[in-house]
Amino acid sequence: MSTAHQKPITFRLPILGENTGEPTGAEIDIDAELRKLDGEAAAASSARIDTNHWYDQMVDPQFRASQRGTTTLLVSGLTAAHDYLVKGALSGLGYKVEVIDMPDNEALRYGKEFGNRGQCNPTYFTVGNLVKFLTERAQREQRTPAEIVDSYVFLTAGACGPCRFGMYATEYRKALRDAGFDGFRVMLFQQKGGLKQATGEEAGLAMNPGFFMGILKAIIAGDVINGMGYRLRPFEVEAGATDAVIEQTKKYVYDALVEGRSVLAALLRGRRAFAKIALDWTRPAPRVSIIGEFWAMTTEGDGNYHLQRFLESEGAECDIQFVTNWLLFMLWEGRYDTKLRAELRGIDDARKGLKNVNIGKKLAGLFVADLAIRAAFHTFGAAIGYRGYHLPDMDEIAETAHKYYDNNVRGGEGHMEVGKFILNVLHNKAHMTLSVKPFGCMPSSGVSDGVQSLITGIYPQSIFCAIETSGDGKVNVQSRVQMFLFKARLAAQKEYQELLGKLGVSAESVNAFFAANPRYASGLHRAPHAAAGTAADRLTQVAPLLGRSPAEVRLIEAKMAARKAVAAVRGLPAALGKLRKKIANRSPALFAQAREEWIEAKPILTAKLKQAARARGEALGIVPAARPSAAPQDQATV
Numbered sequence: 001m002s003t004a005h006q007k008p009i010t011f012r013l014p015i016l017g018e019n020t021g022e023p024t025g026a027e028i029d030i031d032a033e034l035r036k037l038d039g040e041a042a043a044a045s046s047a048r049i050d051t052n053h054w055y056d057q058m059v060d061p062q063f064r065a066s067q068r069g070t071t072t073l074l075v076s077g078l079t080a081a082h083d084y085l086v087k088g089a090l091s092g093l094g095y096k097v098e099v100i101d102m103p104d105n106e107a108l109r110y111g112k113e114f115g116n117r118g119q120c121n122p123t124y125f126t127v128g129n130l131v132k133f134l135t136e137r138a139q140r141e142q143r144t145p146a147e148i149v150d151s152y153v154f155l156t157a158g159a160c161g162p163c164r165f166g167m168y169a170t171e172y173r174k175a176l177r178d179a180g181f182d183g184f185r186v187m188l189f190q191q192k193g194g195l196k197q198a199t200g201e202e203a204g205l206a207m208n209p210g211f212f213m214g215i216l217k218a219i220i221a222g223d224v225i226n227g228m229g230y231r232l233r234p235f236e237v238e239a240g241a242t243d244a245v246i247e248q249t250k251k252y253v254y255d256a257l258v259e260g261r262s263v264l265a266a267l268l269r270g271r272r273a274f275a276k277i278a279l280d281w282t283r284p285a286p287r288v289s290i291i292g293e294f295w296a297m298t299t300e301g302d303g304n305y306h307l308q309r310f311l312e313s314e315g316a317e318c319d320i321q322f323v324t325n326w327l328l329f330m331l332w333e334g335r336y337d338t339k340l341r342a343e344l345r346g347i348d349d350a351r352k353g354l355k356n357v358n359i360g361k362k363l364a365g366l367f368v369a370d371l372a373i374r375a376a377f378h379t380f381g382a383a384i385g386y387r388g389y390h391l392p393d394m395d396e397i398a399e400t401a402h403k404y405y406d407n408n409v410r411g412g413e414g415h416m417e418v419g420k421f422i423l424n425v426l427h428n429k430a431h432m433t434l435s436v437k438p439f440g441c442m443p444s445s446g447v448s449d450g451v452q453s454l455i456t457g458i459y460p461q462s463i464f465c466a467i468e469t470s471g472d473g474k475v476n477v478q479s480r481v482q483m484f485l486f487k488a489r490l491a492a493q494k495e496y497q498e499l500l501g502k503l504g505v506s507a508e509s510v511n512a513f514f515a516a517n518p519r520y521a522s523g524l525h526r527a528p529h530a531a532a533g534t535a536a537d538r539l540t541q542v543a544p545l546l547g548r549s550p551a552e553v554r555l556i557e558a559k560m561a562a563r564k565a566v567a568a569v570r571g572l573p574a575a576l577g578k579l580r581k582k583i584a585n586r587s588p589a590l591f592a593q594a595r596e597e598w599i600e601a602k603p604i605l606t607a608k609l610k611q612a613a614r615a616r617g618e619a620l621g622i623v624p625a626a627r628p629s630a631a632p633q634d635q636a637t638v
Contacts, residue, residue: 063153063185063205068095073205074133074154076100077126078323079300081250082222088257089214090155093206102301103129108471110135114175121438121469122295125303127171130154131179145180153185155205217263220377221253223322224267224386228274230308231386232523234285234317235534237278245273249384267383274385275524281514281538282507284496286488289319289429291420292436294413296469297321304436305474307481311434314485317534319430321420324377325392329416331370332394336407338362388526392416397423405451418451425459431495431532432463432488434481439470463487492533499536503543510539513546517553520545 063071073095075086080102087097103125111119111128119127138148156168169186176184187205205211225246233242249270256266288311290297296304298321308318341348342359349355354362374391381387397419398407404422405415417435424430435452456464465484467477500506514521520542530540545553618624 063187065206070151072096072098072152074098074100074130074152075156076103076129077156077295078219079222079226079298081225081246082219082323084250085218085222085253085257086215088254089218092258092260093211093214095205100129100133102299102303104302105471107132108302110179111175114178115171116174119171120441121303121471122293122441123168123171124471125299126156126168126295127175130172131175131181134176134181134184135179145182149181149184153187153205155187157188214257216373216376218257219323219327220373220380221263221267223324223377224381224384225249225253225270226320227322227381227386227389228384228523230318230320231534232274232277232279234312234315235279235281235283237280241277242274245270245277248273264379264383267380271383271385271524275522277523279521279523281521281535282510283315284492284533284535285315285317286431286485286492287317287319287429287533288432288434288485288488289420289424290434290436291321291417292413292434293438293441294326296436296438296441298323302471303438304469305477307434307436310478310481311485314482315489316432316485322377322391324373327373328370328391328394329413331366331373332398333410335363335366336398338366385524387524388528392420404454418455421452421455421462421464422459425462427529428532429529431491432465432484434484435464435466437466437468439468463491492536495531495533495536496539499531499539499543503539505539505543505546509546510542513542517542517545517550 073090075083075090075097076099077083078086083099087099090097107126107129108121108124109128110132111124111126113128114131115124115127134148134152137143138145143151154172156172169188172184172186176182176186228249229242229246236242249267252266252269253263255261256263290307290311297307300306300308308320311318338354338359341354344354347355377391381389397416400422401407401415401419405418407415409415421433421435424433452464452466456462463484465481467480469477519525520538527534527537527541530537545556548556
């Protein structure tokens, strides 16, 4: 049967509420409709595609050298001393710099208003603090947002990892854009790889060795100044005397950084002022070790409810964690990760991989950097009088914590929080350990609320208090701290009274000795570690000297120094053997790489030595001169 003249197949679904007057299933040419759609698709595919996509200019901020004279760098985020000295270091390099005040609760409000939901407390405080500064500056000076964007650049640290610190730059951009400052430049330390930008013009922020040396000096100087403050303030006789000296010393160091003079000389000037502070070393103040999330335990404002000052107002001595410790931790991470990935270096072509990287040289560089930072810290500390502080052994902390918290779990302080707490207990470093974590901090909350509960069960003699800062829980947090601090205060008083009885001395005789021997009462003197409290340390040291004449005191000191020197000499071989074993155990990748490089370099080095020796012998007439080899054409002729 022929189908040539059949009508097109028709089909139409009924449409609810439609009344076209046509019967359901009215004819429709499906083939025609398909041809129509094909034509529209062909027309669309032949049209020119717009490749000018939107690009967020805030992702790659441009700060050029030609803009230095009209652009102010904003710094903030550490302690008041650090921010002030970083300003001095950058000003000394020729930049215009301004410090943003410590974040307060108003900054928190700005952060919550313009930031994303569910962020951690440090994000809200730091991001909100920048938005607050720009908003208030624009209002006070009657300037437009565009003028503010052109006039300022915010300089901060950047990183990556499982915590929200890796997303700070994104949060800054989002909040600034929503607050009306679209295009504001946030510069990250990790962001700039060189001195040239995409434009080809010299970068406005030259991150060269001079830049990083200036920042490092400011950080270490800020650390030792803060350290002197927390060491002396709980024992000062005249309230406010230590703070006055701190302000003087900060100004000395600031001027030295701006004018390019010696920071050590500035610290020495401050040392003389610290030596004049009157102190009472018979106060058994409980020593509280503050650990936890980096920003929450470092800030000195509303972000942690002025925690350090609150503890001191309750009669405690704060044992803080320095920014230098964080630098050492980052170097340790570099060494640890390099050793783990050393066997993969041939195929490790990731962004931070080790393909074509000299493993031995990298590990050696990290090792030297660690030594340099430690040497700089102790040099600055000796200049200002901050002696007796031992920077943490990162390998010891890692080994101590690894059983309870894997070293490969990163974010926040990682395993350091666990290791520090355990070492505080084992070495009797403090009466109480206070862990500060901000609301919403995933790594720190997991440690404080999880792992540390296990540690306190293993060491029931410890006093451990974990607190969470959220900006609006000041009364609850301080009440909780007071409860644990009551136990620590009792422990400190018991420790001191038991020592008085054990040593057979009285507080009056101790005060009389300090009055007669002011160098032992000086804030520049540090007694050897013997107990958890500073007052107990001093008591243990001076007890054998009580009731002695000045000549007898000097004789006893000489005998003690001689015994210490003899003990050090006798223990030197064992110490060297332990160090050698320690290095061998901890650096297998370094030694393996060194052996490989020696095997490759040995023939070349041997040939060069032979060549040099023969040349020397020929010059002295000891070795006959080598006969010149025949030319190729002569050999061919023969």
